Amino acid sequence: MKAQLSAGVKFMLLATFTFTLMKVCVKLIPHIPAIEIILFRSVISLVISVFYLHRQQVSVWGNNKSILLLRGVTGAIALITYFSLLQQIPLATASTLQYLAPIFTAILGIFLVKEKVRSWQWLFFAISFAGVVVVQGFDPRISTLHLLMGVGASLFMGLAYNFIRMLKTSEHPLVIIFYFPLVMLPVAGLWSVMVWVQPVGWDWLVLLAVGLCTQVAQFFMTKSYQSAELSKVSILNYIGIVYALGFGWLLFDETFNLMTYVGMGLVLAGVIGNVVFKK
Numbered sequence: 378m379k380a381q382l383s384a385g386v387k388f389m390l391l392a393t394f395t396f397t398l399m400k401v402c403v404k405l406i407p408h409i410p411a412i413e414i415i416l417f418r419s420v421i422s423l424v425i426s427v428f429y430l431h432r433q434q435v436s437v438w439g440n441n442k443s444i445l446l447l448r449g450v451t452g453a454i455a456l457i458t459y460f461s462l463l464q465q466i467p468l469a470t471a472s473t474l475q476y477l478a479p480i481f482t483a484i485l486g487i488f489l490v491k492e493k494v495r496s497w498q499w500l501f502f503a504i505s506f507a508g509v510v511v512v513q514g515f516d517p518r519i520s521t522l523h524l525l526m527g528v529g530a531s532l533f534m535g536l537a538y539n540f541i542r543m544l545k546t547s548e549h550p551l552v553i554i555f556y557f558p559l560v561m562l563p564v565a566g567l568w569s570v571m572v573w574v575q576p577v578g579w580d581w582l583v584l585l586a587v588g589l590c591t592q593v594a595q596f597f598m599t600k601s602y603q604s605a606e607l608s609k610v611s612i613l614n615y616i617g618i619v620y621a622l623g624f625g626w627l628l629f630d631e632t633f634n635l636m637t638y639v640g641m642g643l644v645l646a647g648v649i650g651n652v653v654f655k656k
Contacts, residue, residue: 388601389613392594397620399590400472402583403463404629409580410572411460414587416565419558421588426555439552441544448540448553449560455533462526466519468625469633470512472618473641474527476648480505481535483651489539501651508643515636612652615645
């Protein structure tokens with residue numbers, strides 16, 4: 378049992394670290410439009426998904442195509458918005474706003490998958506949203522538009538997660554993943570033509586790293602959930618804020634005032650409190 382828990386923790390730490398590396402890569406190429414980065418990411422994801430589905434002799438088209446398409450569309454909107462935000466605000470702040478997604482997942486789940494939210498959970502939701510207001514109010518680099526983008530991205534992530542829940546018993550996980558680049562590629566391709574910036578030199582390596590880091594992170598996260606109890610490893614997702622603060626300081630010279638740290642802490646306290654007390 379100890380070995381299993383140790384493996385689960387290790388895999389989750391690797392997953393959160395690799396997801397942070399992906400975000401770092403996005404910030405390293407601010408001259409490349411976010412939609413163009415997503416285009417490269419989608420191509421890599423599509424190729425890998427099709428390869429493994431073919432290898433396992435699973436049809437890429439799935440069964441519940443309407444929900445699969447909705448998952449792809451909502452995920453695409455969330456990613457476009459979030460990647461654009463990543464290029465405009467500090468890494469740690471963007472990561473903090475992303476942690477609102479579990480809250481929207483729970484709230485939307487009341488209506489979409491008929492899951493119950495206990496009365497005390499609303500207190501933790503309010504704490505997290507108060508933290509977002511504090512971050513926006515005490516960091517002059519975060520405009521109201523940035524705040525709306527972050528909340529909007531998390532809202533659509535919450536929708537996407539609920540659609541995934543609807544598909545949990547009917548679809549192969551790789552089929553669900555496949556529908557994201559399937560939906561995203563035509564949109565990203567046409568949009569990229571209008572705003573195309575030719576990658577040069579190291580840009581190509583960074584673009585490749587975005588796609589590879591995403592796939593590697595998803596692999597480690599899946600291994601973590603397979604190796605240990607969900608309640609014991611899911612909480613480790615939030616150590617990503619520590620990675621983000623470190624990389625932001627080292628690579629992008631990002632610093633924050635005390636109240637911004639307080640706001641980040643409130644967001645994390647609300648999300649973590651909700652997870653811990655619910656379990």
